[in-house]
């Protein structure tokens with residue numbers, strides 16, 4: 260049996276990650292490719308507990324925050340992502356390692372090598388096959404989040420912070436062009452969906468046949 264493919268969606272708040280993750284899974288389903296949509300933080304009971312904790316109270320120490328995200332990821336990879344890939348299911352995660360690199364790494368200036376080392380312990384060898392980075396001006400993303408309802412403590416950060424985070428995702432897209440595809444998240448939903456599908460077709464479907 261062929262192993263499943265691992266796809267992640269990344270980007271700032273309100274960029275359309277959750278919406279596009281679901282749409283992609285539906286498209287794959289229409290080709291009889293089994294696909295699991297999951298999210299970070301979350302995806303497991305422990306991960307959902309960590310999510311509730313982190314979104315409510317910011318730890319005072321950035322390393323505490325980093326390790327909480329990483330702990331939730333270890334559980335997610337071991338008990339959900341890896342077993343699904345092993346049985347041939349494609350996994351689509353709404354946020355993954357790049358969110359940690361950007362939110363904890365760039366925002367707090369934590370050493371990239373420390374973060375990469377944690378990835379090697381928790382993720383390797385199951386790095387994403389493809390990462391779709393949905394890019395959107397920070398003001399537009401925050402506005403979308405605002406229209407949807409109450410803002411989380413992350414959504415409510417200053418606009419300059421959101422712009423800095425956006426730059427972080429753009430840097431990753433430039434540094435890792437084989438893994439990452441940058442998509443304009445300000446386009447209409449259906450255009451973003453088409454761009455996502457083109458990227459998946461070009462990078463993964465041809466080789467999965």
Ligand code: Z5A
Pocket residue numbers: 271272273274275276277278279299300328353354355356358359360362363403404407411413414444445446447448449451
């Ligand atoms: N975090 C971290 O710090 N470190 C880590 O390692 C990880 C995460 C994994 C999780 O919050 C927070 O955790 C996150 C980073 C941090 N901080 N924030 N914020 P989350 O997962 O709940 O937050 P989010 O990822 O930003 O979710 P979101 O606001 O739901 O964004 P989204 O999934 O990208 O967007 P969406 O739900 O698909 O769409 C938002 C709204 O916009 C919705 O009403 C859509 O209908 C609309 N939308 C979507 N696309 C379009 C287009 N193309 N046009 C018009 N309207 C659109």
